[in-house]
Amino acid sequence: MDKFKTFSKSEKLHFNEITVDLLKRLEAYLKNNRGLAHRTIVNYMIDIRTIYNIAIGENWAERNYYPFGRGGYTIKLLESQKIGLTIEEVKLLENAINLTPSQQHALNIWLISFYFAGIRIGDVIQLKWSDFIDNRLRYRMGKNQKLVSLKIPEKAKPILEHYRVLAQDDFVFEELRMVDPNHAKTLRTRIKIVTRTSNRHLKNIALELRITKNLSMHIARHSFGNISGSKIPIHMLQKLYRHSSVTTTIIYQSNFMEDEVDDALDKVVDF
Numbered sequence: 001m002d003k004f005k006t007f008s009k010s011e012k013l014h015f016n017e018i019t020v021d022l023l024k025r026l027e028a029y030l031k032n033n034r035g036l037a038h039r040t041i042v043n044y045m046i047d048i049r050t051i052y053n054i055a056i057g058e059n060w061a062e063r064n065y066y067p068f069g070r071g072g073y074t075i076k077l078l079e080s081q082k083i084g085l086t087i088e089e090v091k092l093l094e095n096a097i098n099l100t101p102s103q104q105h106a107l108n109i110w111l112i113s114f115y116f117a118g119i120r121i122g123d124v125i126q127l128k129w130s131d132f133i134d135n136r137l138r139y140r141m142g143k144n145q146k147l148v149s150l151k152i153p154e155k156a157k158p159i160l161e162h163y164r165v166l167a168q169d170d171f172v173f174e175e176l177r178m179v180d181p182n183h184a185k186t187l188r189t190r191i192k193i194v195t196r197t198s199n200r201h202l203k204n205i206a207l208e209l210r211i212t213k214n215l216s217m218h219i220a221r222h223s224f225g226n227i228s229g230s231k232i233p234i235h236m237l238q239k240l241y242r243h244s245s246v247t248t249t250i251i252y253q254s255n256f257m258e259d260e261v262d263d264a265l266d267k268v269v270d271f
Contacts, residue, residue: 015061023073084226106201115156118221
């Protein structure tokens with residue numbers, strides 16, 4: 001909020017003074033005067049909106065002065081480019097050798113995510129042996145609490161068996177064994193730390209294997225989307241991704257349809 005204070009030239013600002021015009025001028029100031037990236041500016045605006053919403057909830061601000069939303073200031077997120085690995089690149093990961101134990105562990109988590117249609121890392125490290133019933137993975141997604149049921153792919157079985165031998169409790173992976181699952185803030189913090197550490201190991205693996213893409217836990221989901229391409233009907237992909245709307249699946253999958261677009265282009269210009 002220091003940049004906001006510098007911009008407003010005031011130590012105190014009433015909520016009803018935060019207008020659409022002021023927010024637009026703040027955006028221009030952060031971009032032109034402070035040289036901040038668009039995503040950073042968006043984060044600032046989200047923080048201001050969050051504080052304003054809390055203030056309304058606590059009756060510190062009046063809703064009729066609310067400057068955000070329809071007819072007001074809109075926080076615009078730029079569309080991000082989603083890039084997944086190819087089949088050849090995933091095979092490089094599957095066949096990687098001479099990794100350190102920590103690197104192999106990070107890669108195992110990545111592969112489990114990929115094999116189960118891009119499960120988010122927060123869900124992967126919370127998996128329990130009791131989630132595996134009748135050769136299926138049955139669990140509830142952390143993001144939206146949807147129930148998921150997926151067959152255990154053959155490629156996932158050796159990895160799971162490796163950890164079953166080491167199992168000390170119901171958790172498949174060890175990352176959350178000392179964390180109270182009912183303490184949401186501690187759980188979120190731990191997941192962030194695990195993600196950051198795992199991503200560092202994955203980047204070193206990519207360097208060794210000469211994979212130039214930004215290998216991270218999140219790219220497992222994009223890789224599944226990239227490889228599935230047009231092989232799987234969109235309604236089936238919707239179920240695999242656990243999307244509420246098929247429209248969401250279509251929009252997501254459109255990131256990986258370059259071959260179809262290229263073919264369509266060739267049909268027009270190759271004459």
